[in-house]
Amino acid sequence: MRTWWRDPFRPIAALLGATCLSLAAALALCGSSPQWQVVLVLGGLYALAENQDVRLPNDSSISAGFMLAMAGVVVFRSEGALLGPLLVGLGGGLYLEHLRTRQWAKVVTNSSIFALSSLAAALVFQLIPERAVESIPGQLIAALPIGLTFSLVNFVLLVPVVVAANNTSYRVAARDLWLGDLQIYPFALMGLLLGELYLDLGLWVVPLFVTPIFIARQAFASYLAMRDAQDAALALLVRTLESKDRYTAGHVERVARFSVCMGEEFKFRPGRLERLRYAALMHDIGKLIVPNQILNKPGKLTAEEYERVRLHDAASVTLLGRIDFLAPVVPSLDLAHAPHGSEADVPLEARIIMVADAFDAMTSTRSYRRALSQDVAFAELREKSGGQFDPACVEALVAALGRRGERYGSGHEEQPVEFGAPPPTVGTGSAGLGDLAGESEAVGR
């Protein structure tokens, strides 16, 4: 018995299940019964839809199940107006994984929450005069309170469950669940329309309605899987670069992060920010053609080695130019060879990445120099503003890091690299490899 109460789901499941059962019994005794075959069809589809949900990158999930619950609210309007939606709602909690692993407490909890939410939505629907929902504009308006009621009840019942199950705070649980509920209105509207068509035309309309939604779900799930593959390809690039030069560990990820911060300062839209992040993660791809011995050489580079290093800029542009998604932000090959050319000809994203790259190079310890302080790096960037660097990008970086209160450079390195021979403490360095030979000469190495 003591063990029984230790599972946080069981007391909640018992309470919710008992409430649901009592209400169902009361409604069955007091009101009319719904058509059982309709309950089974809609409830089954609800269960199917919930089992086919798609997990989004922000950890919420999206499913068309809610639409079936809303259809139930309309379909049982004349017979079993409250009991019908309640029974259909029970289908929403029948997750195969829980059934297979016999987690009955979770099954009862989820089913009860969906059932009570459907019941509440049906109550609101009953309060709306029938004449008001006869027209399509009326249904458009009615979908809002009905959908919100379902969402609100679902939210209120689910938050304590999530808090108990995940041992998290009410605030965090409420925030996460609220984000997931924002999807609800379009499905509410579609569900009401499905219900109306069902009443007019019968069961055969359901597959017509569900097919495009199911195909959309499959395509969206494939898209999310492909996004994972794309992220894996980027991770592969980062790993390969770090395998060549362990002293630049974390470099491209930091450059991507600084670039995104600067993009936000420029008020980039999400799509443009994503393109900027992607380009920043890939900006050093040309380094793959530089032999490891040259990348890791502790001494001064020969002229021939320096030339091989310089080639990596052109290689980066060549390789990135083959990716359509990045084409708008990759400068032409000629401009890559002459980075001090007209600013107007170089895409803003490329200028942002150039500043982020230089900042990270200066604030990280390298084989040829210890990390500089953030203030020295800012001063260096500002000194070269208007020439090597775009002043607006430099100020965007300063503002972004200032706003976030973040510090980088000497004393603030996340993973300082230990060298056999301590690097010099002077020498600014610059945009990574590009100025390596020049800076080596400047510091007299």
Place this chain on the structure above:
Amino acid sequence: MTGGTRSGWLFASGVVIAVAVWVLGGPGALGEGAVLAGMLAAGELLWLRPDRRTPLPLAFAVMTVIVTMDPWHALVVVFAAEVVVAVVDPHAGAVRVRIARFAERLAEAMSAGAAYQLVHSTEFGTLRAVDLTALAAAAVTPIVLSDLIDRVRRRPWPPLAARSADVAIVAGGILMAVGFQGIAGVGDLGVWGPVLFSVPLLAAWYSFELLASTRRTFEQTVSALADAPELGGLVRGGHAARVADLAEEMGRALDMSPAQLDELRTAALLHHLGAVSLDEPVGGAALDPDDVAAAGADMLRASGVLAPAGEIVAAERLLHRPPGTAPQATGALAGMILKVASAYDELTEGSDVHAQWAVEALYTGPGYVYDGRVLAVLERALERRSDVPV
């Protein structure tokens, strides 16, 4: 063309269509005709389409709705919408192309109308069954016609997977038509039907668009990574792409699933990536292939969903060893295909001129190195390429 300009064009199209329908179709048909014509034009101008497919989801689905109108009104709506599209579409190009596409769309819409009328005029069952069958015929016919036109233009036949998009068009189109006119006299939502029921269809197509663009970016990213060892002079130019094409062809002949083919292609493109992470041997000697494969496999295995490709790259090298000296490899068949394809490309130096000699050389190697079944598949693939026996 920016989004704002495109919206402006769409609005202007709607006004022109409304006037045309009002003048030619009569004031009673103005509202519905204008909305349907606008949807048809928007379907064409929004340029939503899945990869390698011609049918336009919204436009083709709206055709199913339009055929339920009076035939003359339907013709006016289609004609007006397609004239506007032919004039304003920024993608269409030369006048000749615009005229050809105008004719194509008109033919597709008329084929839908003809199919609908043909079925509707028969009396094979209940009114509901006749209505539904007629709508299904109207939805399917223009898709079939557009596929036939593509074949005449020698475009490749779309893969089976792309057919799910067609199913969405058919189901969405029928639903929109049912919402518009009802079925057997009930369920009529008027013009709200096609407008509201286009939402799931557009959601499906937006997902297809996202999938296609993400897949393209992924493939190009992998290709860029594959090109790096070649740009660095570590591998012969074009080796990875040629091996990937050949391996994919062989894998298909061996009935590998689409997911396995994707993994094989990724492995083939990246099987030399490990070369860039190794130190160059002193004195200009070549890198040890086992070291290259091991380094590449390790990096792929550690990269989340690309791990299966890493197993294939690892298997390719393990299979070089005599039986009993190598552990059982995961992805063995794919590894054997990759090994044969890569060895063939290295022997022929990228040209099929020496194909016969290369195949003989592969056959005469130690029995455990190259799998006889995979070599036979290679032979058949080469014969298909050259149309002559190797």
